Amino acid sequence: MDLPLFRHNRRDRSVAFKEYRSEGGFEALKRAITGMTPAEVQQTVIDSGLRGRGGAGFPTGKKWSFVPRDLPGPRWIICNCDEMEPGTYKDRVLLEHNPYSLIEGMTLACYALGVRHGFIFIRKGYEQAAENLARAIDEAKKEGFLGERILGSEHSIDIDLHLSAGRYICGEETALINALEGKRPNPRQKPPFPAVKGLWAGPTVVNNVETLANIPGIVVRGAAWFKGLSMNPEGAGSKLFCVSGSVKDRACVELPIGIPLADIIDGPCGGMRLGKRFKACIPGGASTQFLTAEHLKVPMDYDPVAKAGSRLGSGGIIVFDQDHCLVEATLNLITFFARESCGWCTPCREGLPYVKEILARIEAGYGKEDDIDILREHIKYLNYSFCALAPGAMAPLDGLLRHFEDEVREHIVKKKCPLKK
Amino acid sequence: MISEELKKSLAERVAGAITPREATVDVMKELQAHYGWLTDEAVGEAASLLGLSPLQVEELATFYEMIYRRPVGKKVIHVCDSISCWCADCDGIIAHLKKRLGVELGGTTADGMYTLLPCACMGRCGDSPAMSVGGTPYGHLTPHLVDEILEKERRA
Amino acid sequence: MPKLIIDDIPVEVPPGTSVLEAARSVGITIPHFCYHPALAIAAACRLCAVKLLDGPVKGIQMSCSLPAQDGMVVSTTDPDALKMRSLVIEWLMLNHPHDCPVCDEGGECLLQDFTIAGGHSRRRYVGKKRTFQNQYLGERIHHEMNRCIECYRCVRFYQEYAGGTDFGVTGSAGRVYFGRFAEGALESPFSGNLVDICPTGVFTDKTGRFRARYWDYEFAPAVCQHCSVGCNTSPQNFQRELIKIVARRNDQVNGWFICDRGRFDKEYLNSPQRPRDPEIGGAPGEYRLALEAAANRISEFCLQNGAASLAFVGSGRLSLEGCLVLAELARVVGAPFCYFTESAAAQGSLAAVRLLNEQNAARVRDIEKAECIALFELDLMEEGAMLSLAIRKASLAGAQVFRVGGAREGEKHPLPFRYQEVATVDEVPFEGGSKGVVICGAGGKSPELLSYLASSGAKLVMLQPGPNAFGAALVSLERKGATLSDLVESGQIKAVVCFEADLPPWLLERVEVLACADWKRGGLTEKASVLLPTTTWVESNGTSINYEGRAQRFLRSRPAGLPLKGLDPKYYSSETEAVALHPPRVHRNYIPGGAEREAWRVMADLMLELGGEPVNEPLTGRWGKLRDLDPEGEGVRIYDLVSAQDLS
C-alpha cells in the first residue's frame, strides 16, 4: 500500500534531506515551478478531493479558491501546527520524522496562491518538530527550493516559524491569526473570512500540517492517484490516525481513508489491551462524539463518520474500555475545554464551568434528575457561541447522553459512580 | 536586569518582525528563560523592547499557559491531565508526584527545585501518561520511572 | 435598502444596518450587553439572540452582528430565542454577586433590566462563585470586579476608542480580568467613560457613590461649560447637590462620551465658598438692597466721571442670553461694554468668527473623515480634549496627522493618536484642501495668522477661549463691543461692572469695581463694592455657541440654593438654641442661600433699577430664532442665522 506521508520515515530519527531528495522529494516542487502554472497546481488540488486534516474537513482546493486573485498587497499562508486537541499527536509524529513534505507542500501552496511569505505556527512542547523544520528550511534554501528565486525562476518564497506558548484556542484559525499578530488570541468575527481578510488584513489561507504535507504527492502523482488511495469510493487520500487509550499498541499510523474503525484498532494497534473490552471511542480528537461498539464497522472517512453521529475530526482516536466511567471521562474533557476557553463569549466562558460542575456532582453521587435537562440545554445552546470551541466541547457530552444515558442515570439513582470500586 | 547582549538580540528579533507585536511571545519566552519566570521587571523590559505598555504585555503574558507570571522552581513539571493521559491513570501519577515532592498542584518544593503544574494535552497521547520536566518531555510514566526522572533532572 | 420583517412589522433600513438596530428603529429593544453603538461589534455576550424564521439565513443568530438582508423574517419572541437569552442571563448570573442593595449601579444597571427581560429568575447552579481582587484605580473610579459580566465594553472603549494603554484585559477563560498592570490612577483623560459604558457596577463614580439612586436624581439636558467643544452632559442632582455628571449623546458634538474634566471637575458647583448671598461693602445683604446699592454706585460714578469712563464687562463664560442683555444694559447707561478683557484673545476670537462659515467650519464628522489633519500650536487635550477622539478615529482610518510647532508648555496628556511633527504648516501636504482639517486655538492668535491658516483650503477648527466665547465674539461684532485692555490702556476707563468676567491682575489693579455678579469668588469679587451671586449652568437655562458655531440650549437641573448636605444647622435648627436639634426642625418656605440668579436676570433687574425697560426675553432680533432650540436635539449651526458680514 502507498503511504505518501510516512514513506520516507526512518525508525527512530528524522529523515535526512539527502534521503528525502533521493526518494523523490522536491520533485513536485520542481515540476510545478518549471512546468505548471499556479492555477494548474490549484486545479490539481481541487481535483484531488483533498479535505482539510485539521478537524473541520473543508475541501482544501475550495478554500484556496476563496482567495481573491487580484487584491493588491501581501497575502499569506499559515500552517497550523497548534495541535492541542486532546488525543491528537499526528502532526508531531509527522514532523519529527519528516519536516520536508510540509516545507515542500507549503512552498507549493505559496506558489499556487501567489504568496511570498508563509508562517508555520507551532505549539509549545513541539520543540523537536520546530528544530526539524528550521533545519529543513535552511537546507531547502541552500538547495534553491526556498528563498529568493526558487530554482532560478522569478518566484521567491519564504517560510518562517512562529513558536507559541500554549493555548488550545490558538488552533482556531482566526485566533491563530490574532496570536501570530501578537494580539490576544480571541477568535475573530466571520465574515470576513481569513481568505479575504486575515493576517494583517491580507488574504490568508490557514491549513493543517497534514493537509499541506499531502500536496507534493498530489502534484507529482496526480489527483486520480490521490483519490485511489482511499478505501471509501467517495473519499480521497490516506489519513494519519493517532490512537490512544486502551489499545495494546498506541500508534500513529498512516492508513487509507475509509478504513473501518475496527481495522485500525485490531490492525496496527493490535486490538484491546490485555483483559479489556471495547466500550466506546472518541474517533477524531476530544471535540467529537463517542462512538460505540455498534459503530466499529464505520469507514473512517468524513461523511460516514458524520452519518454515525460523530466526526472524523483530526483522526485522534481515544479508546475506552469496560472499566472506564464515561461520566468521568466526559468530565475530564469538559474540564479541559473550560480551562482552554478563551473567555470571549458567555456560553463558553460560563456554560462550560456550569456543565463541569454538574458532571462533577453526578460523578460524586450528588446528581439530580433535573441535571440531565440542564446538560441537554447546554448541548443545544452552546452551539450559539462565538467560535467552534464550545460546540466542540459539547460533542462528547452529546455522545454521552445519546449512547450512555443509562450510565449517567445510574450515577444519579445509585448516588455514586457505579464503576468506582 | 538583562545583559546588553540579550537586549541586543531581542531588539534584533523585534526589528526583524513584520510588526513588533509579532515578536511578543518570543521576547517573553526569552526573558522567562533568563529570569526563570516572567517577573514584573521582565514585563517592563518586554514592553519597552516591543513599544507596548506593561499592561499590553500582561494581556498576552497572562493568556498563555507556558508563561509564568509567578515565581517557579528551577524546573517546572507539567503533568498532562487531559483525556488520553486520564485513560492511562494520570491521576495516579499526579498523586505520586504530589507525595514525592511534598507539594500540591501549583506548589514549589521546599528546596526550590520543582514546581508542579497540571497542563493541557501535550500531544504525546500515544506515550501517555506524559509529563515534561524543565521542557524535556517524558512518556509511559510509572511511579518508579517518575522517581528516576526526578532524580536525574535534579542532578542535571 | 434591505426590507425585512421583525415580529410581523415590516422594516426597511439602510444597507449595513444590523438586525438589532433595525429592530430598535421600530421600537423593539433586543436585550444586549456587548453591543454599543459607538464601539465595533464584539458579538461576545450572545444575549441578542433572535430566531430567523425565513429568508437568506435561518435559525438562532446574534442580531448585533447580523446585517439586515432582504427577505429576512425575524422573531425576537420565538421560544428558542427566549430560551437562549434566558440561558445567557443565567450564565452571567452564575458568578454575579447578589449585591444590588449596596451597588451604586442599582436602578441604572443593564444587568438588572435584562435579567428581568431575559426571564431568568430561579437559581439552578449550586457551585461556588468565583471572586476577584479589586484594584485601586485612583480617586475617581471604583473597581468591583466581581460584578463583571465580561462584555469587554470597557477595554474596547479604553484601548480601541480612546487610545489608552494602561488598562485592559488579562487572563483567559473564566479568569479574564479587566484592570491595570499595577494599582494606580487610570491615565486616560477619558477614563470616566468607563462608568457610563459598563453595563453593571464594575466601574462606578467614586466621587458620587452611595448618595442617591437613579430615580432620586434631578436631571436636565446640559452643555459642558469647561471648554468650547460644548459636549452634552446630564448632571445628576440630589437635594441641590450635584452628585455626578454623565455623558449625553449628541452625534454632532461628542458622540456618547465626555472627557474627565467635564465629568469630574464639579466641586465648584457645590462649593460652600460659592457666593450665595449678595454682599454690600463686604457684608451680606438682601438682593433688593444690593441691587439698589449697585445702581446707586453706577449712577453716582457716571455723574462724577461720565458714563464713558465705566465699562460693563462680560466674558466667554457668559451665556448668549447674558451677552445680549449686557449690551442692552450698557446702552441704558450709555457706557461701553466688553466681552474680552485682553486684546490678543479678543482679536483671535473675533477673527475666527469672521473667518468661519457654514462651508469651512469643520464638523466633528469632517474631522473623523479627514485624510489629513494639522494641529497648529495648541494644547489639544486642554483646549478641546474630545476632538482628539475624532482625530484618533480619522487616524485609525488612515489619515495623516501633523503637529505643527511642537508641544505646548505644560501639556499633561499625550495625544491618543499617531502624528508627525513638522515645523511649519506649509509642510503639511493638504491635497487641494479637500478632506483636510486644520485645528488651532483661536484665542491669542493674530488675525493674519488665522487667515493664513484658513487659506490652506482645509476645513477649520478654531477652538475658543471659553464655552461661549464664539457667541460672545458674535455679539461683540453685532453690538460693537470693545476690549477692556484697550479701553484701560487708553486711559478712558476708571471703573467696571463685571458679569462672570475674569480680569487679569494687571487690569484689576487699574480699575475700580463698582459691582460684580458671579458664581465664583476671585480677585474681582473681593474688590467689588457690591457682589451679586449668579447661578451656575446647573441652575440656569441658557444657550452657548461652541467652536464650530453650534448653538446649544441647556436647562436648569436644580433650583438655586445651598445643598442640603453640609447645610449649616442654623438653617434647620431653632435659632434660639445653641446646638442643632433633631427633631424638631424649623421649617422655612425659602431655600437657604437661594438668592443666586442667572446673570442675564441680574442685568435685567439692574437695568430696571437704572430706569431701563423690563427684559422678559433675552433672545431678540435675529437671535429670536434660537428661542425654540430643542435642548434634547443636536443644536443648530448659526451660520444661517447670522453671518459675520451682516454683523459688522
Ligand SMILES: Cc1cc2nc3c(=O)[nH]c(=O)nc-3n(C[C@H](O)[C@H](O)[C@H](O)COP(=O)(O)O)c2cc1C
Ligand atoms: C478550538 C479549535 C481548535 C483548533 N485547533 C486546531 C489545531 O490545533 N490544528 C489544526 O490544524 N486545526 C485546528 N482547528 C481547525 C482550524 O480552525 C482550521 O479549520 C484548520 O487549521 C484548517 O486547516 P485544514 O483546512 O487544513 O484542516 C481548530 C479549530 C477550533 C475551533
Ligand code: SF4
Ligand atoms: S466559544 Fe467563545 S469563549 Fe469559547 S473559545 Fe470560542 S470565542 Fe472563546
Ligand code: FES
Ligand atoms: S449584543 Fe450581540 S452578542 Fe452581545
